[in-house]
Amino acid sequence: MEALKRKIKEEGIVLSETVLKVDSFLNHQVDPALMEAVGEEFVRRFARSGATKVLTLETSGIAPALMTALKLGVPMVFARKKASVLTDTGEYRVQVHSFTKRETNDVRIQKRFLSPDDKVLIIDDFLANGEAALGLVRLVEQAGATVAGIGFVIEKSFQSGATRIRETGYPVESLVRITRLLPEISFKE
Amino acid sequence: MEALKRKIKEEGIVLSETVLKVDSFLNHQVDPALMEAVGEEFVRRFARSGATKVLTLETSGIAPALMTALKLGVPMVFARKKASVLTDTGEYRVQVHSFTKRETNDVRIQKRFLSPDDKVLIIDDFLANGEAALGLVRLVEQAGATVAGIGFVIEKSFQSGATRIRETGYPVESLVRITRLLPEISFKE
Numbered sequence: 001m002e003a004l005k006r007k008i009k010e011e012g013i014v015l016s017e018t019v020l021k022v023d024s025f026l027n028h029q030v031d032p033a034l035m036e037a038v039g040e041e042f043v044r045r046f047a048r049s050g051a052t053k054v055l056t057l058e059t060s061g062i063a064p065a066l067m068t069a070l071k072l073g074v075p076m077v078f079a080r081k082k083a084s085v086l087t088d089t090g091e092y093r094v095q096v097h098s099f100t101k102r103e104t105n106d107v108r109i110q111k112r113f114l115s116p117d118d119k120v121l122i123i124d125d126f127l128a129n130g131e132a133a134l135g136l137v138r139l140v141e142q143a144g145a146t147v148a149g150i151g152f153v154i155e156k157s158f159q160s161g162a163t164r165i166r167e168t169g170y171p172v173e174s175l176v177r178i179t180r181l182l183p184e185i186s187f188k189e
Numbered sequence: 190m191e192a193l194k195r196k197i198k199e200e201g202i203v204l205s206e207t208v209l210k211v212d213s214f215l216n217h218q219v220d221p222a223l224m225e226a227v228g229e230e231f232v233r234r235f236a237r238s239g240a241t242k243v244l245t246l247e248t249s250g251i252a253p254a255l256m257t258a259l260k261l262g263v264p265m266v267f268a269r270k271k272a273s274v275l276t277d278t279g280e281y282r283v284q285v286h287s288f289t290k291r292e293t294n295d296v297r298i299q300k301r302f303l304s305p306d307d308k309v310l311i312i313d314d315f316l317a318n319g320e321a322a323l324g325l326v327r328l329v330e331q332a333g334a335t336v337a338g339i340g341f342v343i344e345k346s347f348q349s350g351a352t353r354i355r356e357t358g359y360p361v362e363s364l365v366r367i368t369r370l371l372p373e374i375s376f377k378e
Contacts, residue, residue: 032258063265
């Protein structure tokens with residue numbers, strides 16, 4: 001996705017061999033027009049998935065997931081990292097470790113928002129170690145629903161998640177795949 | 190906004206005299222088409238605001254804020270409740286108390302995403318006690334930027350925020366205003 005590559009080259013900040021900061025258009029400030037294009041591209045790539053729902057994890061996955069769901073015409077659900085004080089019904093729950101934030105969170109979703117009939121398209125901002133997306137896969141499987149596909153805005157192909165997530169056997173699409181960050185950001189063609 | 194009233198009547202769950210749960214279309218599962226309509230309505234109501242940026246607070250404000258920013262053609266920024274481990278530059282920071290979650294958070298935004306030239310439209314999902322929105326107002330003021338307006342998807346007019354937020358003197362728009370939750374949900378006409 002050329003517009004996204006260009007944005008990463010122009011505004012991405014490389015902090016180390018593994019850390020890319022894109023908080024000017026994805027993780028803190030968000031570029032809505034780019035997110036709309038991201039949503040359209042996910043819809044194109046998962047055109048035959050028959051997705052009935054888009055699932056992501058708060059917070060940074062919400063923008064691309066919402067735009068994808070809008071273009072697909074289906075609801076979006078974001079899994080939560082904290083129990084809501086308003087929660088009154090059962091929930092599916094898995095543990096997810098974040099290497100970036102150095103913490104393990106219970107990730108949860110209300111049972112009534114995932115049914116065995118659902119075909120779930122999982123969308124997240126980054127594929128690094130794959131922990132978050134694999135947690136979402138387990139949530140979908142807990143619900144007895146089907147994983148329709150897994151989409152990432154940015155894949156860091158040199159980290160372990162790229163292999164781990166494809167070993168699930170589900171369809172995986174990354175809008176850009178980065179092969180290294182230093183000495184300069186390089187993309188897989 | 191009639192579509193929103195209808196959705197609240199059909200799917201809102203009243204848990205007490207002050208607590209309305211709308212997690213089937215706004216706070217956990219999100220209705221993207223409704224959020225698009227919400228964005229269009231905010232743009233209509235703030236048509237003359239000259240907003241250069243939309244600001245919200247993670248997590249539930251992101252969907253309506255993103256759609257508003259998309260329709261306005263400006264960036265969206267979400268303030269964060271946690272320090273990013275990737276943060277490397279200065280930030281504006283205020284304390285915000287959440288009565289619903291019974292906790293006080295530092296709410297922060299990177300300085301480079303708010304400049305004195307910005308006219309900031311603040312968007313949030315709920316107006317209850319007004320703590321979150323007043324925190325965002327203080328962030329904008331810290332940056333020396335201008336508050337172009339403050340918009341809420343749902344206002345609970347019987348709580349203190351409705352008065353407190355209007356006392357700021359900034360333009361305030363709530364897409365629906367709820368006057369009471371029990372014995373049934375009633376709207377201000």
